[in-house]
Amino acid sequence: MKIGELVKRHGVSVDTIRFYEKQKLLSPSARSEAGYRLYNEADSQRLGFILRAKSVGFSLQQIRELLQIEDNKSEWQCADVKDKVQHKMQDIEQQIAELRRFHQALQQLDDACCGGPLSATECSILAALEKGQPVKPEHHHQERTSC
Structure with missing residues (x-):
């Protein structure tokens, strides 16, 4: 899907998505021949994760840490995630x-x-x-x- 579809699906602006890309939290899966950013369902789910984490108060750095855990779940324990939530509280x-x-x-x-x-x-x-x-x-x- 193109960036416009991602924007509509999540109710954010193009600038928000580009900001998350600059912060290395999100990246398009591919580019079209015309150079358009293309996102897949996993990218959309990742953006949803970022937005939900932001909505409960996590900072960009904390979201980055949570994404590292999300991307490598088998290397982490549930206690590691709970610890991050308790620190945030x-x-x-x-x-x-x-x-x-x-x-x-x-x-x-x-x-x-x-x-x-x-x-x-x-x-x-x-x-x-x-x-x-x-x-x-x-x-x-x-x-x-x-x-």
Whole structure:
């Protein structure tokens, strides 16, 4: 099949397929006499594997490693694949923890600011970011002259 058929089958762009080719994750099985890339069913299955691995968060390098296992299954153990999944889950758990810290810090900044129509010259968020000082939540008063 030509690249256009592969694109339609998997719902990706031509650029995506070419990117995976440049990354040496996918290659056409052959070329036509006119120079068109030709893909077979195994190539389509490989692209599906790449896309599914990407959809659960694996990086290109991790996908490359999984493809090496996929291409040489008899040389690997199921435990090797499970180990890769467990490492990925640990990475994601660390990212989640970091995102929670970001959220908490942003919430403190948000809570400290009145968000009113006053000039940003006295903005508590900007002051905290400039000075690196912790922010304290402010009480929202109508007569307030600064945030």
